[in-house]
Amino acid sequence: MRFISRFISLLVVVVVSLTFPSEAQPIEVGGLDGRIGIGGRIAIAEDVDPAVTLDQVIQPDSKIVFHPSPADTFHGSGQSGDIWIRADLVNSSETALRGNLVIRFPYLEVVDAYLVDAQGVEQQGRAGSAVARSGIAIPDPFPAFEVDVPAQASRTLYLRVHSNTIVVLPMWLHASADFQLWSKGSIALQFLIIGIICTFTAYAISVARTSQHNAYRLYVGFCLSAALYILFSTGIGKAFFWPHIDIGTMTLINMLQAASTALGGLFIASFLNVRSRWPAFNAVIMLIAVLCAASVLISVLPPPLAMALYMIMSSIGPIIVLAGVWVMHRRGVDGAGMVLLAWSPSILASVWMYLRLFNITPYFEINHYIVPMALCLTVLQFSSAISNRVKAAEASAVTDPLTGLFNxxxxxxxxxxxxxxxxxxxxxxxxxxxxxxxxxxxxxxxxxxxxxxxxxxxxxxxxxxxxxxxxxxxxxxxxxxxxxxxxxxxxxxxxxxxxxxxxxxxxxxxxxxxxxxxxxxxxxxxxxxxxxxxxxxxxxxxxxxxxxxxxxxxYDERQPPVGKESFRPALVGG
The missing domain is CATH 3.30.70.270 (Reverse transcriptase/Diguanylate cyclase domain)
Structure with a gap:
């Protein structure tokens, strides 16, 4: 009974703390020599009319009501209006702060930043996946801004987030040196993953050039779409290729994700010869591929249909393919085990990210690398399966099938x-x-x-x-x-x-x-x-x-040949 009473008391404390969050506190930035997470110390205003301006937000009689962030990483939706963020920055030190604010969520379409002092707007900038970088926005795959707070002074930072997606706000304030180190390291890791995938793509191309098997050509397409998906879904593509142009990447990201799902499924169907071994499953894979191709129309479809197509291409379709491959593995189909092992990391990573987006699992910095690393493992395992198939074919070509000896x-x-x-x-x-x-x-x-x-x-x-x-x-x-x-x-x-x-x-x-x-x-x-x-x-x-x-x-070359000297045809070049 004592254990039960303690458990109930603890549960009450947790519920109360979640129901009545503490007020947003000023953020001390003086002497910053690293990074601090500020997501739990900001104020949030949701569902704000996109026509509302900063002047309307900061005026004394503003109707925009800010509430303390309910968690260290805020989750919301931008489909019903803009999200405004307010953070009070205080520098109590004798040294001016030049820091960098980063929102580690690359899908945010438009983020406007305003640094306000007592006289009004002092600095402003814009970043996001759908707009050109300007003002105090700095080069980075995520929306990032330069923030200056003089010594013995304070500033109020306002952010307006406009995005027709789920909004996740893991916000960090870095010292400039720490930001450079973190940003370069993060980008280098993503490029390393992309480089590994490109290496296996080159291997797949070499195999496809010497083989008539259509599976290897489909695999080349899968590798290329996976590498491009990582490049643009992490924000690196936008940051490197068109940072100063108002071109969004969400449609491209959806197309690449759909291509990865479709080409991955088609490769599996061809590699395992599903058409002859299980025609019904082959028809399902073809249907998933068609629906993935139709997902390029997501932006012009009604929201319910668009969401259904997105779920099919990003989660339901791959899970169905995984289940079918598992059944083939249980039936003893050659190669199905390695394909099952290869396809699983991508599925698990997708499930984890869905749980994260819906705020079911906690935020970890490694979340930004889970999907790229999972795709890398998938490509690695697929390449291993292909290598085994190629080696088996080469061995079969030089092996006598009856005795197992060389031929x-x-x-x-x-x-x-x-x-x-x-x-x-x-x-x-x-x-x-x-x-x-x-x-x-x-x-x-x-x-x-x-x-x-x-x-x-x-x-x-x-x-x-x-x-x-x-x-x-x-x-x-x-x-x-x-x-x-x-x-x-x-x-x-x-x-x-x-x-x-x-x-x-x-x-x-x-x-x-x-x-x-x-x-x-x-x-x-x-x-x-x-x-x-x-x-x-x-x-x-x-x-x-x-x-x-x-x-x-x-053999004695001194003896003359007797009768027929060879029981077999002469060797080529012999």
Whole structure:
């Protein structure tokens, strides 16, 4: 009971403190050597007619009523009128203050600042995402103004915020040096994130140029739209490209956000081949893409429809795509897990920012970087998924699908590599041909033959690990490039070991199958011999076959060729 009574008392205190905020207090700025948050010490007037002027606000009989800010970071809406802010700045020190006021919310369209003394307006300026910077406004992605308060003096700062959006006012007053450090650091971090995304965009372009897969082209578009969205949604684009022109960026930001959602969804659909695997989900993604394209008309649509389109492109659509990818992952679709991992950070960041905009979660300075960092992680994970897909395709092109060994194309590339070598890439070439394999195919069928080849591939892989590379070059023909610097006796012993391992019993259903092997070895001492090593190993293999099979024969150039010297076509360039 005591715990419950204490909890109720604490709850009453919290409710009372929220219901009856303290009066706005003068802000002491003397000796400022860093930064201070002033959002909780300002007075606010909401829903003010846009036609109201500063003179009407400051006159003694003004009908504009200011109330203390209810929180350290004010939340409101500019759709029903302007928001006026009043802050009383006091400098009790012997040194004049030259500081910088920053409102860390880049979506504010117009912010007018007036610094007023006893005689009237002393300084004024304008900044925002839809207007040219002027007066005491200073270069920064956020609305920022230079504020001068003489020693032993006070000034009243008035701000008029005109914006048809949700209004969030995290307000900070910086000393000039601290502002320069903070602003440059913040911009540098955003450019670092954009640079990382651009790096992955370049990678995506290189992949798209060499592939016919449409997913990679869609991914390039997603990366570009994400980078541009970060550039303009953070206010950097406006601050750098047209700070002195009355051009708004909100329409452009909405278009880029819609493009990111649409292109991201289309990339996922193409990458996971959703059209053939889940047609209904593919239709949903296409519908989301169409609605995202229609969102460019948000500014001319009725407010309810505009809000519905905005919610679809910014949150509902991406969440639906995430849910669909999760279902595909549960179904075991290849690549869906990495796509799920990639798409999740952007969704979580969007949810967090919505909670922040509606004042459900607290304000943290890192909030300004959550969406850019989430998009960066999304691009990173998407690029990783693409890289894995590309590597898998490259491996598949040089891998025999039945045995898992390298194929003839991979062997050819070892001979055709343009890289300059000082030593041959192997010390010996072993040509291996199975004995009795045709009889297994004829007696037990090709299914049994495939099972035998799979087992032989596994055995050669284990034998070769760390000292050789194995290739399947034909039906029952294999080549091993021996790379260890062993003497010839050890290499010949390795050939005998291959014969012994291949000759072990192979279980197929209820039957036990046996195959043998013959091996021909050609030693390689220089680059020139490497290029003819296959032909020489084949000649030695033919001798092994002629001498009774199941044996190892070494190539001896002193012996004349006997019969057919090669079981396989000559290598390109060999």
């Amino acid at each position: 003839r194309r991979k062997l050819d590339s070892a001979f055709d590599s343009p890289k300059q070598r000082t030593e041959p890439p192997c010390t010996a070439v072993l040509a291996i041909d199975l004995d009795g394999f045709k009889e297994i195919n004829d007696t037990h069928g090709h299914e049994a033959g495939d099972a035998v080849l799979r087992v032989i591939g596994q055995r050669l892989t284990k034998l070769s690990r760390g000292r050789a590379k194995s290739f399947r070059t034909g039906g029952d023909e294999f080549v091993v490039l021996y790379s260890e610097q062993d003497d010839r006796a050890e290499i010949q012993a390795f050939g005998n070991h291959c014969i012994a391992r291949i000759g072990r019993p192979i279980l197929f259903g209820n039957e036990v199958l046996f195959v043998g092997a013959s091996v021909g070895i050609a030693f390689v001492q220089n680059e020139g011999e490497f290029k003819t090593g296959i032909q020489r190993a084949d000649a030695a293999l033919y001798r092994a076959k002629r001498d009774g099979k199941g044996v190892v024969r070494l």
